[in-house]
Amino acid sequence: MSIYALAKYFYVLKYANPGTITDIKTELDKEGKTRFKYAFMSLKACIDGWKHLRKVLVVDGTHMFGKYKGVLLSASGQDADYRAFPIAFAVVDSENSDSWKWFFERCAAIFAAKDRWYPRAHHGICLEHLKRNVGEKYKGLQHNDMVPSAGEAFKVAEFEKLYELIKLTDWRCWNYLEKIDRKLWTHSHFEGKRYNLMTSNIAESLNHALLPARDSPIVALMEFIRRMLTRWFESRRCKIKYHVKDTWSETVKGIILPVPNPEDIHIPADILKLQLFPPMTKRTKGRPDIKTKLSAGEVPEGPRKKKKANKCSRCYKEGHKKTTCREPVP
Structure with a gap:
């Protein structure tokens, strides 16, 4: 399933999970075609659960590896058991002021966004x-x-x-x-409470969990996220039931239901008639690099391979090559 079915997918998703928030931003090209620009999704179970998290929100973006260029934005919190709790997702063209502004404006329906909707919130870096x-x-x-x-x-x-x-x-x-x-x-100068969350590690963990789907079409990506969160919520409910206090149960109380077959429900005509075309920007030719790009100073996992010294094919000595060789050959 591709961008063409995105509006239909969001409709059946909200049909099965009332209270879920979705949105699609489009733009017109020179030919008058409606092309995809941004997409937003926040499941009702996540919206209900975020109120019981630590009051720190971690936002991050990670590149996608599909046919078209794109970035997956996410907003996550941390539950009482120190685990990542995803709240909202968005697929945008790139990380820029416009895309982040659009993302936070959509999040305003869930939590008050920074400055304009939540003046007592404070920004911190990883x-x-x-x-x-x-x-x-x-x-x-x-x-x-x-x-x-x-x-x-x-x-x-x-x-x-x-x-x-x-x-x-x-x-x-x-x-x-x-x-x-x-x-x-710094902890000592921060104006609010960071609840000991000094890094964005929960966002990094979430990005790693989403790695298998980051080369998928957008509808398949959204469905992967829904299924993943369904498993997470069920697993955490089981742990709370047998090992943890009942007061934690409100965090994962919500149920995430599967999407029904669009043919089994009535879908409004305006959604069925919507012709949504892919974005104009395409990924450059060649095999995409699906490995995580390391940040500055980040050490890769595993032992580093030693770089072999150049070996001259003329004199067979190391440290130079044939075109710069000045060794006498007997």
């Missing part, structure tokens, strides 16, 4: 990504331990002590951190 960026820019020193230690310090006095140590160790690193508002990356 400490792990900051650590990697510093490690990549200023190698050979102890920044990998010093920066996160300063960021996780609870008291201002403790932070100032560690921050001064960073300055004495490498002034360049300290100057780089000075350009970043301390409220964004």
